[in-house]
Amino acid sequence: DAKTTQPTSMDCAEGRAANLPCNHSTISGNEYVYWYRQIHSQGPQYIIHGLKNNETNEMASLIITEDRKSSTLILPHATLRDTAVYYCIVNAGNMLTFGGGTRLMVKP
Amino acid sequence: SAVISQKPSRDICQRGTSLTIQCQVDSQVTMMFWYRQQPGQSLTLIATANQGSEATYESGFVIDKFPISRPNLTFSTLTVSNMSPEDSSIYLCSVEDQDVEGYTFGSGTRLTVV
Numbered sequence: 001d002a003k004t005t006q007p008t009s010m011d012c013a014e015g016r017a018a019n020l021p022c023n024h025s026t027i028s029g030n031e032y033v034y035w036y037r038q039i040h041s042q043g044p045q046y047i048i049h050g051l052k053n054n055e056t057n058e059m060a061s062l063i064i065t066e067d068r069k070s071s072t073l074i075l076p077h078a079t080l081r082d083t084a085v086y087y088c089i090v091n092a093g094n095m096l097t098f099g100g101g102t103r104l105m106v107k108p
Numbered sequence: 109s110a111v112i113s114q115k116p117s118r119d120i121c122q123r124g125t126s127l128t129i130q131c132q133v134d135s136q137v138t139m140m141f142w143y144r145q146q147p148g149q150s151l152t153l154i155a156t157a158n159q160g161s162e163a164t165y166e167s168g169f170v171i172d173k174f175p176i177s178r179p180n181l182t183f184s185t186l187t188v189s190n191m192s193p194e195d196s197s198i199y200l201c202s203v204e205d206q207d208v209e210g211y212t213f214g215s216g217t218r219l220t221v222v
Binding site (some may be wrong): 034036041042043044045046049087095096097098099100101 | 109112139141143150151152153156200202205208209210211212213214215216218
């Protein structure tokens with residue numbers, strides 16, 4: 001699986017949009033981009049995934065660049081409960097390989 | 109999505125002993141995965157468990173230390189054998205979940221070895 005690069009940490013004001021970037025320049029054509037988050041002391045939670053089109057669900061939006069070498073997870077209105085570590089993973093249908101993730105701190 | 113029950117949720121164990129962690133899923137799944145998360149670190153895959161065959165271990169993990177059982181399509185166990193303080197971690201099981209087109213994780217077992 002291709003490796004990903006994410007900032008170690010980010011802050012976001014409550015109620016504002018949180019934009020979490022991810023670089024995956026070596027992604028293969030059949031690899032999806034997955035986003036998970038891990039709230040303290042819990043197991044990782046699935047957020048969203050996509051192949052090349054932008055995706056949106058009740059939790060977030062995923063924007064994938066046309067060359068697929070990077071993506072951005074958008075939490076449109078961050079709340080304090082969105083404070084977590086966010087993992088960007090590229091995957092071709094086998095097991096997930098986790099990188100370091102981005103620690104998002106939502107502040108009041 | 110699939111619901112995973114993992115037991116125990118936490119335990120404190122003496123060095124040299126073994127602990128077996130159970131993972132129960134509410135639906136039949138082909139593959140189950142076991143991860144370790146050391147303090148302050150990301151998740152590392154230990155092994156993949158398929159029903160009816162031996163588990164496949166990742167580099168750095170061996171069957172003698174982390175034996176795995178997969179007796180049916182809804183259940184798996186991971187044993188941490190001959191524990192040392194370095195085994196203190198969170199251990200998580202995961203399954204491929206068709207409902208979310210991704211993977212669902214259990215809540216984890218927080219192990220402390222003293």
